Amino acid sequence: MIWQALTLQLGYNATLVTIGAMLIGIAAGVTGTFLFLRKRALVSDAISHATLPGVGLAFIVMVALGGDGRNLAGLLIGSALTAAAGLACVQWLTLRTRLAEDSAIGAVLSVFFGFGVVLLTVIQTMESGRQAGLDGLLLGSTAGMLLSDAILIAVGGAVTLALTLLWRRPMILVAFDPDFAAASGLNIRLVDFATMALVMAVTVIGLKIVGLILIVALLIIPPVTARFWTDDTAHVWQLSGVVGGLSGFVGAAISASAPDLPTGPIIVLTSFALFTLSLFLAPNRGVMAAILRHVQFQRRVHLRQGLLALAQSQPIFERYTVKLLEREGLARADGVATDSGRARAAKALRDEKRWEVLRALPDQEATAALYDGLREIETVVTRDQLAEIDALIPQPAGVPS
Amino acid sequence: MAPVTLVAENGQTEPENLDHSPLAIRGMTVSYGQKPVVFSVDATIQEGSMTAIIGPNGAGKSTLLKAALGILRPLSGHVSVFGRPLATQRHRIAYVPQRASVDWDFPTTVLDVVLMGLSRELGLVGWIKGHHKSRAIECLTRVGMEDFADRQIGQLSGGQQQRVFLARALAQGADLYLLDEPFAGVDAATEKAIIAVLKTLKEQGKTVVAVHHDLATVADYFDRVFLLNTRKIAEGTVAEAFTAKTLNAAYGGRLATAQIDQLTLTG
Numbered sequence: 001m002i003w004q005a006l007t008l009q010l011g012y013n014a015t016l017v018t019i020g021a022m023l024i025g026i027a028a029g030v031t032g033t034f035l036f037l038r039k040r041a042l043v044s045d046a047i048s049h050a051t052l053p054g055v056g057l058a059f060i061v062m063v064a065l066g067g068d069g070r071n072l073a074g075l076l077i078g079s080a081l082t083a084a085a086g087l088a089c090v091q092w093l094t095l096r097t098r099l100a101e102d103s104a105i106g107a108v109l110s111v112f113f114g115f116g117v118v119l120l121t122v123i124q125t126m127e128s129g130r131q132a133g134l135d136g137l138l139l140g141s142t143a144g145m146l147l148s149d150a151i152l153i154a155v156g157g158a159v160t161l162a163l164t165l166l167w168r169r170p171m172i173l174v175a176f177d178p179d180f181a182a183a184s185g186l187n188i189r190l191v192d193f194a195t196m197a198l199v200m201a202v203t204v205i206g207l208k209i210v211g212l213i214l215i216v217a218l219l220i221i222p223p224v225t226a227r228f229w230t231d232d233t234a235h236v237w238q239l240s241g242v243v244g245g246l247s248g249f250v251g252a253a254i255s256a257s258a259p260d261l262p263t264g265p266i267i268v269l270t271s272f273a274l275f276t277l278s279l280f281l282a283p284n285r286g287v288m289a290a291i292l293r294h295v296q297f298q299r300r301v302h303l304r305q306g307l308l309a310l311a312q313s314q315p316i317f318e319r320y321t322v323k324l325l326e327r328e329g330l331a332r333a334d335g336v337a338t339d340s341g342r343a344r345a346a347k348a349l350r351d352e353k354r355w356e357v358l359r360a361l362p363d364q365e366a367t368a369a370l371y372d373g374l375r376e377i378e379t380v381v382t383r384d385q386l387a388e389i390d391a392l393i394p395q396p397a398g399v400p401s
Numbered sequence: 402m403a404p405v406t407l408v409a410e411n412g413q414t415e416p417e418n419l420d421h422s423p424l425a426i427r428g429m430t431v432s433y434g435q436k437p438v439v440f441s442v443d444a445t446i447q448e449g450s451m452t453a454i455i456g457p458n459g460a461g462k463s464t465l466l467k468a469a470l471g472i473l474r475p476l477s478g479h480v481s482v483f484g485r486p487l488a489t490q491r492h493r494i495a496y497v498p499q500r501a502s503v504d505w506d507f508p509t510t511v512l513d514v515v516l517m518g519l520s521r522e523l524g525l526v527g528w529i530k531g532h533h534k535s536r537a538i539e540c541l542t543r544v545g546m547e548d549f550a551d552r553q554i555g556q557l558s559g560g561q562q563q564r565v566f567l568a569r570a571l572a573q574g575a576d577l578y579l580l581d582e583p584f585a586g587v588d589a590a591t592e593k594a595i596i597a598v599l600k601t602l603k604e605q606g607k608t609v610v611a612v613h614h615d616l617a618t619v620a621d622y623f624d625r626v627f628l629l630n631t632r633k634i635a636e637g638t639v640a641e642a643f644t645a646k647t648l649n650a651a652y653g654g655r656l657a658t659a660q661i662d663q664l665t666l667t668g
Contacts, residue, residue: 037507166525173517177503182472183496184521184573185488231553233509366588 005253013143014256016150017209020157021252021267022245024206025218027157029244031164031198032219033226033237037175038195042105043090044219047196048203048212049109050086051079052116055137055207059123069123070133072149072208076156079212080204086112087196140211140264149208156205161241164198171195172233209252211264218244221271228282247271299324300374304348306330310337311345350393351377357389421484423448423493423577423608424469429478431461431468437476438464442633446577446610447625451603453613456629457652462612463499463581465629470496470579482577492521495575497566499582505555511565512550515540518572540571545594560591567595578602580611584618596622616656616664619643 008015035041058078059069067074086108093104120134133144164171173181174191182188199219206215226239251267280287306321307330316322316335325331330341337345354377359368370380378386424446431439439461446452454462468475471487482490495518515537516529523529541547544564549557557565563583570578578599584592599609599622610627613619619626619639626642628634628651635647645661656664 039504169520169523169525172509173520176507176509176514177498177517179467179472179498179502180496180517180569183470183491183494183498183579185491227508231508231510231555233507233513236508366590369588 002254002257005257006250008253010253010256013145014253016145016147017256017263018249018252020145020150020153021209021248021263023154023157023248024202024209025222025244025246025248025267025271026241027161027164027244028202028206028210028215028218028248029222029226029240029242030161030237031202032244033223033240034164034168034171034175034195035199035219036223036227037172037233037236038192039175040101040195041220042102043087043196044199044203045216046086046090046105046109046112047083047200048215049116050112051083051204051207051212052113052138053119054079054082054116055134056116056119056123057082059134060119060126063126072146072152075134075137076152076204076207079207080200082112082116083200083203087200136211137207138211138213139262140207140209140214140267141262145208153205153208156201160198160201160205167191167194167198168237209248209263210267211262214264214268217268217271218247221268221275222247225271225275225278228278228285243271243274247274303328304374307341307345307348308352310341311349353393354386354389357392421448422446422481423483424579424610425481425484426465426469427479429465429468429480430476431464431473431478432476438631439468439475439629440631442478442629444469444627444633444636446608446627448608449603449606450625451599451609451611451623452625452627453611453619453623454627454629455613455616455619455651456634457655460630460651462629466579466581466610466612470494492573493576495570495573495578497570497578497580497583500559500563500566500585505557505562507554509554510550511541511546511552511554511557512537514554514565515568515572518569521573537568537572540568541565543571543598544568558588560587563587563591564594567598571598576607578607578609580609582612582614585614616648619664 004010005014005018008018032041032044035044055075055078058075061078062071062074063069089108090101090104093099093107094101097104099107123134133141136143170181170186170191171194173184174186174188178188181191202219203212203215206218210218222240222244223236225243226236229239230236247267247270251270252263254270255261255263255266278286283289302318302321302324305318306316306325309316309321310325310331316325322331322333322335325335325337325341326333329338330344331337355368355371358364358377358381359371361368364381367380381389422445424444426442426444429439429442429444430437438459442461442465444465454465456462464473467473468478469480469487471480480487483493512534516533518540519529519533519537523533538547538550541550544567546561546564546568549561549565554562554565567580567583570580580599583595583599587595599611602609611623613623620643624639625637626639627636628642628647630651634651635642635644643665645665648656648661648664
């Protein structure tokens, strides 16, 4: 079943949803990157929750005008209007009152969502509202997708993506260094407004498939996942688009492969799986890499300490240190140094004395600051400097040149 | 000779010709809430000069700079750049913000940061071409950072970060350079490298204005001084404006008389 879903062989409706989810994933991943870089990811939560009253109001208005309340374009326009109102409230509260942005987001999010739930309840009691299926917009649904809906989503996603890429340079500049951006003549508020408008567009377009509660995850998880793998801005948004698209595609396929699997949650769980993989496996920023680095670092520290202890004939109390020295062939199991151990130990002690001299030289302040007990002195001073230093210390016997 | 104005003494500044000043500020007041941080300040930066903006902590030095650039909205005040409105002269201004004002874990490389200095020129859709990159590399070379072009900015030391910021400003190819504490928390070698670059700019006829903290180096590094403590205290050449009297007026009891004597000996 899943294989068929992934290869788009589950029929017309499932195929439409899967491709639509992929497009939404790409658009959300790329657009969300700029929100993430601006460190305002949570604003998307306020935006998405503020779409709900718009959906309800649009339904009521469309029915009152004698139309079909379920018309997707109409519902999306309504949701965009209240999302914009919610965003305006957050902005106003943050700029004009002493509320911090997180409090403003919390307040706006819950009030708008509460209002939306009340409206949906009202609609349930309406004659035409019973089969409205508006609650499908909460968690996303694959059921009953029309070709016109799919086209709307595809075109909307493509336009949003194109605008995001067009605006990427000012958005990056403002996210990295707003003061510099302002000094070079950019209107910060306008750029931020554009970012928010794009996020709002993605949210609204994603309502049908992902649902308003979980679209936030699709805006945030892909850029965070991408950040694990790269330090380059362009690579972050590109990879984020890939992660978002992949999550949308695989998640929608999985949810289509079994009855009653909600689309949004499965898409989010898929992106979470990619996030978890990155969290552990990514080089440099991943957890495993950090653990590995720590272990290697600890090893170097113990080895150095062990050598210095050997050189000064001090007892070594740490079993780990003795084991390391033994494994490297520098000492016997009882802690007595081997020949090569003695040579390395003598060098370690001499380097320590060299550092001591270096750190006392007034004009070597910057170099001396590099001392951390581990760094090889040959890597920070030139050969002639080293000779000068060596002239100041007695040369011990047994140090290999 | 440029006029020196001691606001504390005569209570008003002399009218000056603004036509040629790279940066002329008139009646600038900036406040956070109800508390003015900069109050009714006039400043006339001389073309081709190196001016240090000095004053005690919280005197409004950075604030004055930011308000002059429109980064902060002043409560009142007029700014003209090369005798014209600021908005029309942005391309002639380069700005180096405080190093600590940005997140250095931001996913970007040294070269990309320097390329940000070309963003006005590139516009919204301009492609970054080879000659843009070679210009950015050239700017990195001027600050001794060409080997670091592909590094992630988080791997740099404080001094290296400051050099990258300076390289970005150089890439802007401006006539007026405004720097906010360029020597804060950098190593001695970087300080030397930065001041060498700034002096070269001055030799090329550019104008340099820097918020500066270290009174001991004022006379060595700069030829003019703007002394600020919420209000303007003094403005003029180092010999005119960096005196025991003006320093006392700006710093009050925070500087011992012996210290002031030592500082102004060189001036």
